[in-house]
Amino acid sequence: MEKFKGTxxxxxxxxxxxxxxxxxxxxxxVEHLITNGIDYLVVQGTTGESVTLSKQEKEETLxxxxxxxxxxxxxxxxxxxxxxxxxxxxxxxxxxxxVDAILSVSPYYNKPTQEGxxxxxxxxxxxxxxxxxxxxxxxxxxxxxxxxxxxxxANDFDNIIAVKEASGSLEQAMxxxxxxxxDFLVISGDDALTLPMVASGGDGVISVIANAFPKGFxxxxxxxxxxxxxxxxxxxxxxxxxxxxxxxxxxxxxxxxALKELDIIGDAVRLPLVNVSEQTxxxxxxxxxxx
Numbered sequence: 401m402e403k404f405k406g407t408x409x410x411x412x413x414x415x416x417x418x419x420x421x422x423x424x425x426x427x428x429x430v431e432h433l434i435t436n437g438i439d440y441l442v443v444q445g446t447t448g449e450s451v452t453l454s455k456q457e458k459e460e461t462l463x464x465x466x467x468x469x470x471x472x473x474x475x476x477x478x479x480x481x482x483x484x485x486x487x488x489x490x491x492x493x494x495x496x497x498x499v500d501a502i503l504s505v506s507p508y509y510n511k512p513t514q515e516g517x518x519x520x521x522x523x524x525x526x527x528x529x530x531x532x533x534x535x536x537x538x539x540x541x542x543x544x545x546x547x548x549x550x551x552x553x554a555n556d557f558d559n560i561i562a563v564k565e566a567s568g569s570l571e572q573a574m575x576x577x578x579x580x581x582x583d584f585l586v587i588s589g590d591d592a593l594t595l596p597m598v599a600s601g602g603d604g605v606i607s608v609i610a611n612a613f614p615k616g617f618x619x620x621x622x623x624x625x626x627x628x629x630x631x632x633x634x635x636x637x638x639x640x641x642x643x644x645x646x647x648x649x650x651x652x653x654x655x656x657x658a659l660k661e662l663d664i665i666g667d668a669v670r671l672p673l674v675n676v677s678e679q680t681x682x683x684x685x686x687x688x689x690x691x
Contacts, residue, residue, distance in 0.1 A: 401531070401561050401562065401583065401585055403439070403440060403474045403500065404439075404440060404474065404476070404501065404533070404561070404562055404585055404587070404603070404604075405439070405585065405603045405604050405625070406438075406439035406440075406603075406604045406618065406621055406622065406625065407437075407438045407439050407440075407604055407605055407607055407610055407614070407617060407618035407621045407622075408438070408439060408440040408441070408442045408476060408587070408604070408605065408606040408607065409433050409438050409440075409441060409442060409606070409607055409610045409611055409614065410442045410445040410446070410447035410448065410606050410607065410608055410611075411429065411430070411433070411441055411442060411443055411445075411447070411448055411465070411611065412429070412447055412448060412449070412611055412652045412655060412656055412659065412665070413426070413444075413448045413449050413450075413453065413461060414426050414428075414429060414656075414659075414665035414666060414668075415666070415668040415669065415670060416666070416668065417666070417668060419668060419670055421453075421457055421460070421461060422665065422666065422668075423464055425664070425665035425666060426461065426464060426465065426468075426665075427464075427468050428664055428665060429611065429659070429664055429665055430465055430468045430469060431468070432614065432664050433610070433611070433614050434469070434472055434473060436614035436615040436618070437614060437615050437618050437619070438473070438610060438614045438618050439473065439474075439604070439618070440473050440474040440475065440476060440500070441465065441469060441473055441474070441475050441476065442475075442476045442477075442478065442503060442606050443461070443462055443465055443475060443476065443477050443478065444458055444461070444462065444477060444478040444479075445478040445503060445535075445606075446478075446505075446537070446540065446651065447608050447611070447651055447652045447655070448478070448652075449652065449669065449670055449673065450478055452670040452671075452673075459495070462477060462499075466497075466498035466499075469498075474500040474501070475498060475499050475500055476499070476500060476501045476502070476503050476533065476606075477494075477496070477499045477501075477502055477503070478502075478503045478504070478505070478535075479491060479494060479502050479503075479504055480503070480504040480505035480506075480507075480535065481505075481507070482507040482508050482509050482510050484507070484519075484520045484523050484524075487504065487520075487523075487524060488523055488524060488527055491524060491527050491528050492527055496529070496530060499530060500530070500531070501530055501531040501532065501533055501561070502528060502530050502531070502532050502533065503533045503535050503564060503606070504521070504524060504532055504533070504534065504535060505535040505537065505540075505541065506520075506534070506535060506536050506537070506541050506543060506545045507520050507541065507543065508540060508541035508542065508543070509541070509542065510543075511542055511543045512543060514545070514546055514548070514549045517543070517545050517549055518549055518552060518553060521534065521553050521557075521560065522553075522556070522557070525553075525557040525559055525560055528559055530559070531559050531560075531561040531562075532557075532559055532560045532561065533561065533562040533563065533564055533585075533587070534550060534553065534560060534562070534563040534564065535563070535564045535566070535589065536550065536563060536564070536565055536566060536567055536589070537564075537566040537567075537589060538566075538567055538568075539566070539568065544567055544572075545567075546572070547572050547575035547576045547579070548575075548579075550563050550565075550576050550580075551576060551579045551580055554580050554581050554584040555581060560584075561583075561584065561585060562584060562585035562586070562587055562603070563576065563584075563585070563586055563587065564587045564588075564589040564606050565586055565587065565588065565589055565597070565602075566588075566589025566590050568590060568593070570593060570596055570597065570600065573586060573588075573593075573597050573600065573602065574600050574601075577600055577601040577602060578601075585603040585604075586601070586602045586603055587602065587603055587604055587605060587606055588602055588604065588605040588606070589605075589606060591605065591607050591608055591609045591610075591617070591639075591643045591646075592640065592643045592644075594607070594620070594621060594624075594636075595620065595624055595632055595633070595636040598621065598624040598625060598632075599624060599629065599632075603625075604621050604625065605617075605621055608646060608647075608651055608652065608655050609639060609642060609643055609646055609655065611652075611655050611658075611659060612646075612655055612658040612659050612662055612664070613639060613642075613658075613691075616635055616638065616639060616691075617635070617639060619631075619635055620632050620635035620636055620639070623635065638691075641687060642658070642684070642687050642688075645680055645683045645684050645687065646658065646684070648676075648680055649676045649677060649680050650673060650676075652669065652673075653667070653669050653673055653674065653675055653676045654676055654680065654684065656668070656669060656675075657675070657676050657680070657681050657684050658684050658688060661684065661685050661688050662688065
């Protein structure tokens with residue numbers, strides 16, 4: 401699973417002023433990421449505003465990214481939800497040609513027990529033809545998948561290959577790292593915690609900030625994976641303040657503001673998300689100016 405080590409980017413979905421998908425902007429973004437050294441693309445995650453995309457838009461944007469990518473990087477597709485039967489159906493019926501793995505979020509809103517989370521992923525693993533990356537993000541799901549559940553799934557299913565761990569707890573991440581199978585990947589889901597997680601034995605990140613700063617952030621991850629902590633620390637703190645402003649008013653509004661300032665895509669988001677405030681936008685512009 402070496403292809404999923406390093407820096408993956410949770411790609412934003414660019415929109416035009418009328419909120420239709422901006423395919424020219426999407427092409428610009430994909431080329432920006434590929435030419436600046438990231439390791440794989442993650443499509444239709446939270447950062448891609450996937451919950452506001454129609455089924456047709458999801459199919460069309462995936463096909464478009466696969467075409468633009470043209471086999472240059474691995475592609476991970478987000479398929480998840482809080483109805484296990486619906487997620488299983490999506491795994492069975494989605495055209496996955498050109499997709500290398502699935503990122504599947506732990507069920508949200510329902511607040512299942514740990515056994516419920518395990519059974520949810522068990523049902524998915526039994527039908528999936530592709531490797532699965534678990535996604536634990538209790539800040540959005542209101543349910544934390546404990547380390548013991550992650551390790552149990554890693555041991556029980558060969559096609560569950562990794563976890564995107566975004567609990568915000570380094571202790572939990574280290575517990576997974578300490579007890580996981582040797583070939584199971586632990587991937588940071590928090591940009592600000594990527595360096596300490598890699599230093600603890602993690603395998604990289606699925607990043608938001610790397611939409612805007614792919615080279616610098618992926619260089620940080622590569623340096624950390626190579627035990628060049630002097631370089632990694634320098635780059636980590638270079639982007640540390642920016643990470644705060646990208647998330648202070650929600651994701652992906654913050655990173656889209658940065659991408660607009662960098663003239664890569666526009667900053668349109670779909671309701672119920674709104675653009676960042678002028679104060680936050682000014683702060684983001686100010687940080688970009690000194691980079």
